[in-house]
Amino acid sequence: MNNSPLLSVLIPLYNCGKFIAQCLESIIAQDIATPDYEIIIVDDGSSDDGPATAAAFAGKCDNIRIYRQENLGVSAARNNALSHARGEYVTFVDADDMLVAGCLKTLLHTAREHRADVVKAAYAEVSEDATTCCCTDCVQGGTYVSIMSGADAIVNVCRVREGFCWGYLIRRSLIADNGICFPDKVSFMEDWAFINQILLKCRTLAHTDLMMYLYRRNSSSCVANMTVEKIMMGSNAIAIVTGLTTNTEGEVRKKLTHDVCVNINVLLWFTIYYKQIYVRRKTVIKEVCRLLSQLGLLHVPPVLLLFRLFPDTFIRLRRIMASRTY
Numbered sequence: 223m224n225n226s227p228l229l230s231v232l233i234p235l236y237n238c239g240k241f242i243a244q245c246l247e248s249i250i251a252q253d254i255a256t257p258d259y260e261i262i263i264v265d266d267g268s269s270d271d272g273p274a275t276a277a278a279f280a281g282k283c284d285n286i287r288i289y290r291q292e293n294l295g296v297s298a299a300r301n302n303a304l305s306h307a308r309g310e311y312v313t314f315v316d317a318d319d320m321l322v323a324g325c326l327k328t329l330l331h332t333a334r335e336h337r338a339d340v341v342k343a344a345y346a347e348v349s350e351d352a353t354t355c356c357c358t359d360c361v362q363g364g365t366y367v368s369i370m371s372g373a374d375a376i377v378n379v380c381r382v383r384e385g386f387c388w389g390y391l392i393r394r395s396l397i398a399d400n401g402i403c404f405p406d407k408v409s410f411m412e413d414w415a416f417i418n419q420i421l422l423k424c425r426t427l428a429h430t431d432l433m434m435y436l437y438r439r440n441s442s443s444c445v446a447n448m449t450v451e452k453i454m455m456g457s458n459a460i461a462i463v464t465g466l467t468t469n470t471e472g473e474v475r476k477k478l479t480h481d482v483c484v485n486i487n488v489l490l491w492f493t494i495y496y497k498q499i500y501v502r503r504k505t506v507i508k509e510v511c512r513l514l515s516q517l518g519l520l521h522v523p524p525v526l527l528l529f530r531l532f533p534d535t536f537i538r539l540r541r542i543m544a545s546r547t548y
Contacts, residue, residue: 226308228259229310232314235266235299238317257285259309264290264302265290311333319388328432338428340372340421342389342427345388350439352438386437402423405462422470457509463485483521486526495544495547503534
């Protein structure tokens with residue numbers, strides 16, 4: 223195999239035996255010559271048959287490499303995969319998701335044609351039982367390409383609720399040269415923190431409407447099983463982006479501050495509505511107040527300013543007013 227493939231596809235694997243075969247099939251079916259790409263899988267201590275399924279694929283495809291680690295979380299798995307990547311570009315794929323047929327060849331062409339550090343593509347949400355055969359309607363787009371800086375993309379293209387690390391091609395040297403990695407031991411909002419660091423260092427981003435990624439709605443996701451510990455992980459990711467705002471100005475700083483506040487509100491929402499988090503609300507309140515104290519207040523919405531003045535009262539009253547709790 224070529225020692226320097228054009229693309230590295232990076233997959234963190236943890237207990238996704240039900241989906242990993244579909245994921246790998248959707249990648250292998252791409253219209254790219256085998257020497258031009260590699261698939262790197264990091265098994266994060268799975269206890270199901272996912273690693274065995276992946277190994278069966280690796281036995282047939284010499285461009286698939288599998289690494290194993292104890293259960294350290296998705297951030298450590300992605301960082302591990304990055305450390306083994308050799309491609310000019312990298313792209314992240316979660317083990318329960320899929321790629322649209324033929325997308326990678328077009329995206330690589332877009333990246334090279336425009337000398338882009340990053341290419342941002344489109345995605346579609348699919349049901350938990352979806353297959354690539356069910357998603358032929360998703361194969362669309364590819365006629366639109368807009369060139370901008372990563373900072374402009376933060377303002378004009380990227381939505382905070384889509385702060386995923388997948389759906390992008392990223393020049394690997396951009397990550398390595400700037401020492402960017404996923405936050406250690408964080409598995410909530412970690413990709414949002416990572417991708418914002420990437421975008422602020424990106425000089426040329428190509429934004430395309432080409433459909434690339436099929437995101438599977440998974441009932442076992444991190445958000446579906448929220449705990450105080452995950453809330454604290456999210457606060458660590460928010461703190462990273464809060465720090466980024468101090469090195470920006472104008473519309474970029476305004477947008478990053480807005481996004482930080484949106485995600486702080488996510489933490490508060492879980493605290494208000496989830497009983498197991500509400501009973502430990504003092505831990506969350508202390509952390510959220512710390513985040514707000516580090517954030518310039520100019521663009522902070524009034525509701526968070528009110529929370530900062532009366533944090534526990536704010537949480538208790540919102541829970542009393544809630545029509546439904548969990």
